[in-house]
Amino acid sequence: MPGSRRNFLEAAMPISLALGLPNVTAAQSKSSTPSLPRQSQALVELFGLKYPIFQAGFGTSTTVPLAAAISNAGAMGAIAGLRIESAKDTVQKLKAATNRPFYVNILLALQAQNPPAILPAVLEGGAQVIQFSWGLPAREAIAMIRSNGAKFGMQVTSKESARMALDLGADYLVCQGTEAGGHVQAHRGLFETLPLVLEEARGKPVIAAGGIGDGLGIAKALSAGAGAAMLGTRFLATVESAAHPDYKRSLIGAKAADTALTMCFQDGWPAAHRVLRNQTFVNWEAAGCPPPGKRPGEGDAVATRPNGSKLLRYANQSPMVGYEGRIVECSLYAGQSVEMVKDIPAAADLVKRLWDEYGAAGGRKRKA
Ligand SMILES: Cc1cc2nc3c(=O)[nH]c(=O)nc-3n(C[C@H](O)[C@H](O)[C@H](O)COP(=O)(O)O)c2cc1C
Structure with a gap:
């Protein structure tokens, strides 16, 4: 593994700044329409979302019905753990099931090549957002994404890995904390890492992942400066996920x-x-x-x-x-x-509930 790629995965965090959640910096509209925090408003506009909520790409337990339900409900659905033989077809099925945004997760550490062989397949299938985790995409991969007019994001876990992702031109960052379920790339807790990644991102959207399972958690993440919250375990426990x-x-x-x-x-x-x-x-x-x-x-x-x-x-x-x-x-x-998992709801009901909880937690609602 080339040094810079290893550094990306291993980049250690500097000692954190003292914690303390900043206040929600909601851009108060002069009209009566309430609004999201400014950075979150920018993120939903960038992707064409209703809500600043992302499904995590939780491997083979993601399904087309799950991602479609989440996207159709106004959040960002995700598909992950795709196999080369069926990747294009799966993305096409998802595109047929929703005309709203979704992303395809590619876990680079488990790919045999970089650019990953699966990338052209998902782009041909019509993927418009690719999210990489566990590695740095090769420049050829980024060129492929750009030539298809698509965006890409990268999971980061430190100031240093954020810098590497931004140097590659990532459109957004996912800041993962050690609270996360599944494979944990992070070395520090979410709210320790997030301020450092936000500082490095200088206005590029940052999505918070790890330990968020309800509207209060979403409100905390947005209040700390994230543009959106990413939820894995909570969406895994839904009717449409493929978990047993x-x-x-x-x-x-x-x-x-x-x-x-x-x-x-x-x-x-x-x-x-x-x-x-x-x-x-x-x-x-x-x-x-x-x-x-x-x-x-x-x-x-x-x-x-x-x-x-x-x-x-x-x-x-x-x-x-x-x-x-x-x-x-x-x-x-x-x-x-x-x-925060108390039941196994339909994914669309969960998105609505999360948004209601966000509002009740003091988050600012906007007209959907
Ligand atoms: C069952 C499961 C499988 C996961 N598989 C992947 C994966 O394939 N790729 C990836 O980038 N992250 C994967 N993750 C991590 C998520 O992207 C995300 O960081 C995590 O779910 C956030 O924490 P939370 O589960 O507390 O919401 C997985 C998480 C879970 C729970």
Whole structure:
């Protein structure tokens, strides 16, 4: 991996500025129409959204119906974890299901090449926003995006990685904090990193991700200067996501302290991740967090996929609808935002609820 790319992933955060959420800097309209904070208003206008709410690209648990429902409700839907064979078709299906904006997430660390082979396919399918995480896109990838008139964003975790993304011309940044569910690129908490990324961004839109699961969390993120909030775990627990029903049910009622940032489920991708502390995790922790080869129950097939292949205990794949077996012993990715998961609503209802909660939390509503 070239040095600059490694630096991007490993860029350490300077010691944070003292925290304290700035007041909402709402651009008070002179008319009676209320408005969003200024930076958020700019972001919704940039993308043509109604609400400054983004779905996170949570891998293969994203679905076309989920992204379409979120986009049609006025937020930013997302599709991720695409396979090269079906990527173009999936994006075309999503375009047919919504005429509103959505983005395609490409996780660069898991791509064999850079530019990723999947990029031309999703652009041909009509993707207008590409969001990269876990790496820096090659300049050829950016040229491809630009020649299709598309925008791109990048997940960053520090001032330094923000600078690298901006130097590449990113249209927006996603600032991830360690509260996040799934694989965690971040090294610091969201509200520690966000001010540093905002300072570096100098007006470029920054979206806050990690631990946000309700309207109050969205209000806090916007109040701290983010243009929008990105929610993963909360949207995972919806009717339309492809997460296994037992996985969704296990999210309900869990507390932030029921999650752990760990290397437990590292098979397939040895990177840090936040999961629910399930039986597999608890047994592994009790054994002293041993490395591969020495883990309790290693080699157990805990679930079977619809195609008959086995999901092993420490695999990095979370269980999806159609899997059978001991689902709750698989890797159950969840952010600290799991604390806000109380039910499994339809995604469009959730968007509306989040917006109502945002208003009740003191956020400023505008006419949708
Ligand atoms: C089940 C799951 C799968 C994820 N997969 C991806 C992924 O494929 N690509 C990515 O960039 N981030 C992925 N993430 C991380 C999200 O992009 C985001 O940072 C995170 O969900 C935000 O924290 P929250 O879950 O507390 O909202 C995943 C998160 C979850 C919960």
